[in-house]
Amino acid sequence: MLLQQMINGFTLGSAYALTAIGYTMVFGILELVNFSHGAVYMFGAFICLILITTFKINFLMAFLLSLVITGILGMLVDKICLYPLRMKNAPKVTSLISTIGVSIFLQNLVMLLWGSETKNFPMVFNLGTLNIKGFKLSYFQLVIMGTCIVLMIGLTLIIQRTKLGKAMRATAQNMEAAKLMGIHVDQVISFTFFLGAALAAVAGIMIGMYYQTVDPMMGFMTGLKAFAAAVLGGIGVLPGAVIGGLLIGVLETLAAGYIHAGYRDAIAFAILIGVLLVRPVGLLGKPVQKKV
């Protein structure tokens, strides 16, 4: 049973990790906790579902198309709700509240458009399960974990090795100075939001397919957990998000399996608080020296 529970936990954890990557990237660039991320994740899953069921587009096209649509949504969120605040030099907490507003707006928009009931997400490809001595590991679980690692590596490369990545890092360090060096700060930020939202859509679609259900509130809890995962791993550090996500998933599953299902979140979050008390910067985070 322990092995099966670990497998359950790793799959759930991969879902958190996928979502946490988006959180941590936006934070890394903008130092903004983007609470609309959970709702964007849900939106991505819904768009993909609608493209498949209503417009009868094949899965691969629908998948790519929903990444683009969700990415554009992410850019719009920034342009409409955050850009005006940046222009007015509003405190960061104002932007944070604005993202919470966006998340509520998106949830209700989806409910209005497509109804509030839980919807079936069609099983697009049945990969079957791997049976090892009575323990079941579905190939789809491996796909989720694999996607998670590929995205993590890919993003790290974009940020560390490309010119655009350099511009992103420069913007993160000092927006004014980056602007003076001729970096199109607004474009860089737009790109960051595009990427973050597209990542959220990947996570949403994967999870929709794994549980074969989507509902307008699916992003709320996952968003919170993914945020916790990003903080646990060290916010702003991509591998940290993955490790944090896996850890929370496994802890939660073990708590539900061996202690009490009603306290699963409480136990997982208690451990999170414990870790942060010992290492306030998170597991892989490095203390940042703030300029005076």
Added chain:
Amino acid sequence: MKKNRKSLILIALLLVTAMVLAACSQPTSSTNNEKDGVKESITIAVTGPLSGDYAQYGEAFRKGTALKVKEINANGGIDGKEVKILLMDDKNDPKEAANVAQRLVEDKRVVGVVGHFSSTASLATAPIYQKAGLVEFSPTASHPDFTKQGTYMFRNINTQAIEGPIVADMVVNKMQGKKIAVIYINNDWGITAKDNFTNAAKELGAEIVAEETFIGGQTKDFTPTLTKINEKKPDVLFLAAFYSETGMIAQQMKQLGYNIPMAGLSSLFNEELIKLAGDAVEGLYLSTNFFPGDTNPLVQDFITNFKVEYNSEPDQFAAVAYDTMGMMIEAIQTAGTDRAAIRDALAQMKDYPGVTGNTTFNENRDVVKSLKVLQIRDGKFTVVE
């Protein structure tokens, strides 16, 4: 200083406008009807979750009650007065529901309330309605304590004290469940449903091998719970849950490769369950007091009218909301529009012929309705004899 004074003036102005508006709005709305000779109307409030996690149930309330009202108005309303629905969203949140209740009791046009949806919201609002003397007639709140809150609380659904033993009999005798595992939603309804079921099942000689819970609207991942339950090798998995979570449980169980027969309460009777979970819910047993296959002409007419109006099949929530509105209107027809008189008329109502069966209140203003046992066979709800 200048800024301060400006804002002071602004606040004062706002206050004055607010007062003027408040003073105007009340009398105009009530006198308008008589002055202009517009047909008088009677307002009944309908409240439930129209947004949020449980909005599909609020939607069923809205459709069911609106259909009844449409039928009544087409036949001349109540004594020539048009019936109007005042629709309020309580988001299935007890705090929000209390706000809604407060507004309804203060609104003098409202003569009765159909709602709220969950036992939790209904319990939270009961003291407000009781104090003001306004009927709170819930189509769905099945927690035993709800109608004990006061003399203005009515319900149109079997309490779990009645449904629990019937379903326990179904699980132990029809499904041969000797070792039963239970998953229940962690709220007022889920806990009483679980308690009533497990007590009755134990009396019938069954053993409860696992009791697991989850948080409604939050828990999406049931794999640890199911893995734990599978270890206990139960004959039957009993679910005190709604269809959305039941669909997820069934699908995740299939994905994990476990094969445990499932049973549930009337809360699962919804076509969406089959749409959602497909063959994962094949063979599931459940109870219900509304079944569209019923040959009763009353039921068939209701289904036809509902399809014409909304182009979809009614579920039991729409059906019970339809009946609840019907009973409320009948009480108003005998008692007039006095809030207290409506309560008395409702309490004395005998054998109201509804689509969810004949309904009479007992001395606690609870109903007793017969239940049918259904099973999902070949992707359809089928009556089990």
